[in-house]
Each structure stands twice: as structure tokens, then as C-alpha cells.
Amino acid sequence: MAGAILTQQFQSLVKAANRILVTSHISPDPDAVCSVLLMGRTLQANFPDKQIQMVLEENTSQDLSFLGGYSEIKFAPVFEAASDFKPDLVVIVDGNSLARVSRNKTDELSKLIHEHLKSKVAVIDHHPDDGSFQGDIYINEGKSSTAQQIYELCFEQLDFQKPEGYAKTALLGILRDTSRFKYDNPDYKNTFRIVSQLIEAGASIEQLEFRLNRFTKDELVVLAHLLENATDNGKGYTYSFIDDQFAKDWQSDVKPDMDLKAGCDIFTNQYLRNLDNNFWGFVVYPELLSEPISYSASFRSVSGGVDVSQIAAKLGGGGHKQAAGAKNIRAESILDAIATIEKTISLLGLIK
Numbered sequence: 057m058a059g060a061i062l063t064q065q066f067q068s069l070v071k072a073a074n075r076i077l078v079t080s081h082i083s084p085d086p087d088a089v090c091s092v093l094l095m096g097r098t099l100q101a102n103f104p105d106k107q108i109q110m111v112l113e114e115n116t117s118q119d120l121s122f123l124g125g126y127s128e129i130k131f132a133p134v135f136e137a138a139s140d141f142k143p144d145l146v147v148i149v150d151g152n153s154l155a156r157v158s159r160n161k162t163d164e165l166s167k168l169i170h171e172h173l174k175s176k177v178a179v180i181d182h183h184p185d186d187g188s189f190q191g192d193i194y195i196n197e198g199k200s201s202t203a204q205q206i207y208e209l210c211f212e213q214l215d216f217q218k219p220e221g222y223a224k225t226a227l228l229g230i231l232r233d234t235s236r237f238k239y240d241n242p243d244y245k246n247t248f249r250i251v252s253q254l255i256e257a258g259a260s261i262e263q264l265e266f267r268l269n270r271f272t273k274d275e276l277v278v279l280a281h282l283l284e285n286a287t288d289n290g291k292g293y294t295y296s297f298i299d300d301q302f303a304k305d306w307q308s309d310v311k312p313d314m315d316l317k318a319g320c321d322i323f324t325n326q327y328l329r330n331l332d333n334n335f336w337g338f339v340v341y342p343e344l345l346s347e348p349i350s351y352s353a354s355f356r357s358v359s360g361g362v363d364v365s366q367i368a369a370k371l372g373g374g375g376h377k378q379a380a381g382a383k384n385i386r387a388e389s390i391l392d393a394i395a396t397i398e399k400t401i402s403l404l405g406l407i408k
């Protein structure tokens with residue numbers, strides 16, 4: 057439970073405000089969009105006299121337009137939206153600072169909010185605290201998702217009235233950020249209690265999963281290529297790769313970059329940790345538009361196993377113990393890129 061004092065402070069900030077802007081990070085994932093909707097619509101339902109604006113600078117690759125209130129989200133640069141709307145309170149969800157909500161105008165936005173408008177800033181997040189929070193209130197109890205944090209804060213602690221469509225929206229945020237409960241979650245009691253309530257309220261895990269788990273034919277072609285190239289060389293990990301010719305053909309066929317990346321993500325998240333007795337590994341692929349050619353790699357491991365963030369760090373990237381990545385890996389060819397990564401793994405003493 058967020059401390060009672062924080063909860064009351066949040067309520068006071070909301071009550072004192074007249075114009076509230078709710079926003080989230082660039083490259084939003086479904087939890088970011090769901091969190092904007094859950095917070096924005098809840099404030100609208102409980103404070104009909106206040107002006108509430110939901111703004112996102114970018115959209116998700118998934119179609120979330122079936123969620124209640126989606127059409128009210130303004131997709132626009134946050135600096136311009138805030139300049140017009142002049143909020144006296146900004147609520148940032150699923151991210152901890154203004155620097156995360158805009159791609160190109162973070163300095164201008166920060167000046168506008170902190171110095172010019174002197175708006176209050178509230179953050180509701182669940183990511184590990186990196187210390188970059190700037191604002192008036194920071195609520196983050198490391199929940200499964202920001203959607204869960206907002207649910208606990210608004211409906212269990214503050215007893216706000218629930219807006220129409222809330223169950224689907226909250227459940228979707230939780231399902232996505234937990235990968236449908238795939239990962240260990242120390243807060244499982246709260247997560248499953250809330251999920252039970254959301255199902256009671258009419259939301260369906262099955263409906264949401266099949267609605268969102270869609271693949272394009274091109275993504276499946278990429279997946280097939282990675283499945284074909286999946287390699288276990290007896291060192292205790294798995295790797296796969298997009299070869300240079302495949303990437304060249306992809307480009308000359310003018311196929312979407314996004315589908316190549318999405319196909320890699322399917323393999324990385326669903327197969328990389330699952331081959332025979334290997335519980336970790338990497339995927340490497342050419343960066344399509346890079347000149348001279350460079351490569352990106354994603355690393356994954358199972359909780360309690362190898363810390364893959366150290367490999368990514370050695371290659372100039374970063375991330376978490378179980379999921380990390382590196383970009384701009386310079387190499388002559390894909391085989392050279394694989395050799396570079398394997399050498400790094402070997403130097404770190406991670407070969408069994």
C-alpha cells in the first residue's frame with residue numbers, strides 16, 4: 057500500500073488542480089496507454105468539474121482502439137499540447153520524469169512545466185527508481201504494472217468511482233507487463249486479488265490475449281528464419297540471427313523495419329530460453345539503415361540464471377539481469393558479430 061500520507065498528498069494535488077494533463081512515455085507499450093486511460097478516465101469520472109486531458113506523443117504498434125475512452129487520447133507532441141492546455145497538474149504514468157514523455161523537446165517541456173507554468177507534477181510508476189524523478193509526488197511500490205499501481209491507489213485506497221471500461225483497461229495493462237503471469241512476481245497476492253476482481257467485473261484474459269497476440273505474415277517469415285538459424289553449440293546457451301542477405305532482401309522488397317524487429321521479438325521472448333537444456337541466449341540482427349553496417353543484439357535469461365546485462369554492458373548496451381540489449385555493434389558481417397558476442401561471453405567466464 058502506498059503510504060497513507062502519499063495517498064492523501066496525491067488526492068490533495070488533484071483536488072487543488074483545475075486542469076490536469078495525464079501522459080506517459082514515448083514508444084508507449086500497452087501498460088503505458090492503459091495507465092493513461094485508467095488514470096485519465098478515473099479523474100474525469102470523479103471530478104467532472106475539472107478539465108482532464110490525456111496526451112501521448114506516440115502510439116503503440118498494437119491497435120488498442122477497442123479500449124473505453126481511447127478516442128479521447130490526444131496523440132500529439134506533449135510540449136505543444138501542454139503549451140495550449142496550460143495544466144496546473146501533470147500526472148506522468150509508467151515513467152518517472154518529463155524527460156521520458158517527449159522525444160525532441162524535453163528541455164523546452166521541462167522549462168514550460170517547472171518554470172513557466174509552475175505546474176505540480178505527480179508520478180505513478182512501477183519501474184526501478186533511477187533517481188531522476190523531479191516533481192511533487194512520486195508513487196512507486198514496484199508493482200507488476202502501472203495499471204495495478206493506479207488500481208490500488210484510486211480504487212482501493214482513495215475509493216474513487218470506477219469509470220466505464222476500467223476492468224478491461226486495467227487487466228490489459230497487467231497482462232502485458234507480466235507477460236500473462238510468466239515471471240516471478242513477489243507481489244503476486246495483490247496482483248491475483250485484483251485480477252480476480254477484474255474478471256468478476258467482466259474482463260476476459262482469453263479475449264484480451266487473442267485480441268493482442270496477432271502476427272503479420274512478414275513477422276512469421278522472420279520468425280521462421282530465426283527458428284531455422286537457432287544454434288546450440290554446446291556451450292550452454294542458444295543463439296540465432298538474421299543473416300546479412302535476408303536483411304538486404306528485406307530492404308529491397310521494401311518490407312517494414314518494424315516487422316523485422318517484431319519477428320525478432322517473438323523469437324527472443326518465446327523461444328530463446330526454451331531450446332533443449334539451454335535457459336539463456338541471444339539474438340543478433342543487422343540494423344537495416346546503418347552505414348557502415350552495424351548490428352543489434354538482444355539477450356534473455358531465466359530468473360536466477362545468468363545475468364545477461366553484463367554481456368550487454370560490455371558491448372555498450374544495458375538492461376536488466378534477465379533482459380538486456382546492445383545496439384551499434386560494429387562488425388564486418390553477421391558471422392563476425394556473432395563471434396564478437398561469443399568472445400565477450402567467453403571472456404566473462406559464462407561458458408559452462
Ligand SMILES: [Mn+2]
Nearest residue numbers: 087150202233
Ligand atoms: Mn509498465
